[in-house]
Amino acid sequence: MNNRNMKNKHMILGVTLGNNFGTHPATWRMPHVDPRSYTNIDATVEQARTAERGGLQFVFLPDRLFLNGDLSTAPSMFNLDPIITLSAVAQATERIGLMGTASTSFTEPYLLARQLKVLDVISRGRAGWNAVPSYEPEAFANFGKVLPLRENKYERLHETMQVVQALWGSWGYEAGQPDQAGMYADPAHICPVNLQGKHVGARGPLPVPPSEQGQPVIMMPASSGYGLQAAGMYANVVIGMPSSIEEGRAERQTVQQAAAQAGRDPEEIKFVAFVGYTVGDTERQALNARRALDDRIDVHGQLSRLSAYLGLHEELTLPDEPLTAAQLASVRAYPNDARSVRAVELAKAGWSPRDILAHGVFDPNPYVAGTAEQVADHLQEWFEAGAADGFVTNFDDFHTGIGDFVDHVVPILRERGLFHDGYEGRTLRDHLGLPTQYGLDTRIATGSTGGTR
Numbered sequence: 001m002n003n004r005n006m007k008n009k010h011m012i013l014g015v016t017l018g019n020n021f022g023t024h025p026a027t028w029r030m031p032h033v034d035p036r037s038y039t040n041i042d043a044t045v046e047q048a049r050t051a052e053r054g055g056l057q058f059v060f061l062p063d064r065l066f067l068n069g070d071l072s073t074a075p076s077m078f079n080l081d082p083i084i085t086l087s088a089v090a091q092a093t094e095r096i097g098l099m100g101t102a103s104t105s106f107t108e109p110y111l112l113a114r115q116l117k118v119l120d121v122i123s124r125g126r127a128g129w130n131a132v133p134s135y136e137p138e139a140f141a142n143f144g145k146v147l148p149l150r151e152n153k154y155e156r157l158h159e160t161m162q163v164v165q166a167l168w169g170s171w172g173y174e175a176g177q178p179d180q181a182g183m184y185a186d187p188a189h190i191c192p193v194n195l196q197g198k199h200v201g202a203r204g205p206l207p208v209p210p211s212e213q214g215q216p217v218i219m220m221p222a223s224s225g226y227g228l229q230a231a232g233m234y235a236n237v238v239i240g241m242p243s244s245i246e247e248g249r250a251e252r253q254t255v256q257q258a259a260a261q262a263g264r265d266p267e268e269i270k271f272v273a274f275v276g277y278t279v280g281d282t283e284r285q286a287l288n289a290r291r292a293l294d295d296r297i298d299v300h301g302q303l304s305r306l307s308a309y310l311g312l313h314e315e316l317t318l319p320d321e322p323l324t325a326a327q328l329a330s331v332r333a334y335p336n337d338a339r340s341v342r343a344v345e346l347a348k349a350g351w352s353p354r355d356i357l358a359h360g361v362f363d364p365n366p367y368v369a370g371t372a373e374q375v376a377d378h379l380q381e382w383f384e385a386g387a388a389d390g391f392v393t394n395f396d397d398f399h400t401g402i403g404d405f406v407d408h409v410v411p412i413l414r415e416r417g418l419f420h421d422g423y424e425g426r427t428l429r430d431h432l433g434l435p436t437q438y439g440l441d442t443r444i445a446t447g448s449t450g451g452t453r
Contacts, residue, residue, distance in 0.1 A: 010420045011383045011413070012272055012390025012432060014058040014099065015051045015402060018077050020044055023276070024396035025074035026296035033399060038075050044085060045092040047398050054406030055422050057431040058097030058128060060392055061085060065103060066138035073297075083115050090123035097428035099128035099219055104160040105153060106134070106143045110202045112160065113167035116216050117208045125212030125427035130219045131234070133157045133227075152199075154226035159197035161218075161234045162440060166193040168215040169439020170205030185209070213427035214438040222251050222271075232258025233444050236434050237270045239392060241365055243338045248273055248387025263443040270432055273388040274365035277375045278396055279404040286369040290358040293396055302357055309340045309361070310347055319353040365394065372408035379409075380418055 020043040021027040028035050037043040048059050061082035068076045082100030090098055098119065102112060120127035133153045134140065140147050148156075172189035193204035220231040222240030231238050238255045242248035248271075256266035280286030303316050310323075311332030323331070333344040339361050346356045360367025368378045382388055395401025413419035425431060 009417070011379065011388075011418055012270060013054075013056045013410075013419065014060050014097075014272065014390070014392040015047075015056055015405075016060050016062065016274075016392055016394045017044060017047055017398065018061055019075050019079045020047070020398065021075060022397040022399070022401065023077065023394045024290075024293045025069075026293045027397045027399075028075055029296045030293070030397065033397075038079055041080075041085065041088050043398075044080075045089055047402055048089045048093055048096060050402045050406055052093050052096035054402075054410045055420060056096060056406075056410075057390070058099045058428060059086075059089070060099040060130070061101060062130070063101035063103070064136065064139065065106070065134060066136060066142050083119055086127070087119055087122065090119065090126065095126070095423040095426065095431075097126050097128055097217070097431055098123055099130055099217070099428075101130040101132060103134045103139070104131055104157040105140070106145075108202075109160045109163035109200050110167060110204070110206070113164040113202075113206055114208065116164070117168055117206065117211065120211040120213065120216045121208060123211075125214075125429070127211070128217035128219055128237070128428050130221075130239070131157075131161065132221060150226060154230060155197075156199040157230055158233075159195075159200045161230070163193065163195050163197070163200055163202050165215070165234075165440045166195055167202060167204050167206040171207070171209045173210055173438070175209070210438060211427075213429045214436055217428045217432065217434060222255060228254065228258050229262075231255060232260075232264070232269075233262040234441075235269060236429075236437075237272060237432065239272050239274065240388075241274050242387065243366060245382055245385045245387040248382060249385065252386065252388065264441070268435055270389040270434070272390040272392055273382070274394060275379070275382075275391045276360060276363050276365050276367040276394040276396075277378075277405060277409070278367075278369040278401065279372050279375055279408055280369070281371065283370045283374065286371070287355055287358040289400075290360070290369050290396060291354060294354070294357060299354070299357060302362060303353055305362065306343060306353055306356060309334070309337070309343045311340075311344075316353045322350045322352050323347050372404075372412055375405070375409045376412040376416070376418075379413065380416060383418060 020037045020040060027033060051059055063082050064078045068078055083102060086098040086100045116129050137147045170191055170193050174189040175185040178184045190205050193202060195201055217236045218234055219237040219239055220235040222238050240251045242251050252271040255269055255271055259266045259269050278286045278289050280289060303319055307316050312330060331344050331347055334340040343356055343361045346359055358369055368375050410419060414421055
């Protein structure tokens with residue numbers, strides 16, 4: 001039976017951007033790629049426009065506040081400041097949502113509130129904020145700090161979320177529109193917030209009127225404990241990394257329960273999951289595209305890891321040949337490890353070790369290398385099973401992957417009635433089917449969460 005509520009019959013689709021190359025560490029080495037495009041905003045704009053051509057609801061820019069990775073082998077995935085980058089993208093696009101990451105751990109809420117609301121205003125109501133507390137010691141070191149206790153980190157998050165949203169709502173709708181024969185705005189409805197907590201505070205008001213959607217959409221990561229409580233209180237969208245349909249259902253239900261405990265309507269929160277795809281005319285072609293990238297990195301460590309995940313106690317010396325009959329007789333999956341189970345399934349289906357790796361068994365999110373129909377089938381299975389309200393897609397190569405998905409997978413999803421035929425509204429809230437909100441959510445109690453006063 002289809003578990004999908006009819007009011008959510010169309011899935012949400014976003015796409016991850018960053019570094020202008022792709023999520024695979026070898027994409028920058030490909031012949032069709034300009035290795036200097038790391039900081040080329042024109043490349044970012046072109047990728048966003050391609051996603052917009054397909055009607056995707058938003059682009060997503062993740063972030064880390066330190067230099068991540070070994071630059072001798074690959075560029076960092078996190079390059080340019082998301083909010084500044086999306087401000088440029090806003091001027092080159094018309095409908096697609098702009099979701100950017102900004103940490104609650106360092107920037108003062110007044111500055112955060114102003115930057116995010118300005119992005120929302122200049123994009124005419126298309127901005128979203130992926131609100132996350134930083135957790136890496138390297139990030140805190142860049143601000144001259146040491147990693148705080150988890151509870152203190154979330155105390156600051158709660159205070160920041162409340163101050164930011166209060167500032168967003170400090171220029172009230174009732175202030176009206178400029179009247180050249182009278183007032184520019186009614187100052188009685190542009191009021192200080194006067195909030196002060198243990199970690200942050202602000203007087204206000206913010207000198208920015210409402211955007212076309214009022215204020216930015218808030219996205220937060222799926223988590224547990226303090227993080228889950230925060231997502232239930234503040235998030236409009238929660239993004240998770242389930243490895244199976246069962247995990248997706250469980251995460252989605254947990255998020256909805258957290259929203260209900262915070263006094264909110266659980267149906268107001270959209271749960272989206274990370275997925276990854278490579279699209280080809282045939283499955284073999286898609287796998288070859290991934291293998292062409294793998295050929296440019298050292299996969300010896302991954303092959304050794306694959307041997308362990310197959311339950312073998314020997315090196316895979318013939319990585320381009322299917323496992324021998326003796327090896328297949330010895331493989332054993334670890335029952336509680338989805339990657340091990342998947343690796344064994346692929347080995348028994350006759351795929352070589354290199355092909356098993358190309359199927360993305362070690363990717364951090366579910367991955368399909370296959371035809372457009374296979375990719376659409378994967379999305380449909382998860383969506384109709386109630387594992388997610390939508391998906392954030394990741395591609396090895398932004399130059400080719402986004403366009404292949406838009407040109408070949410999106411039409412199939414539309415034919416199946418799973419994805420909208422085009423943008424019906426203009427704002428990100430319209431695209432996601434979210435209720436209006438301006439300022440703090442009055443349903444949320446702040447007394448026991450490190451709230452401000």
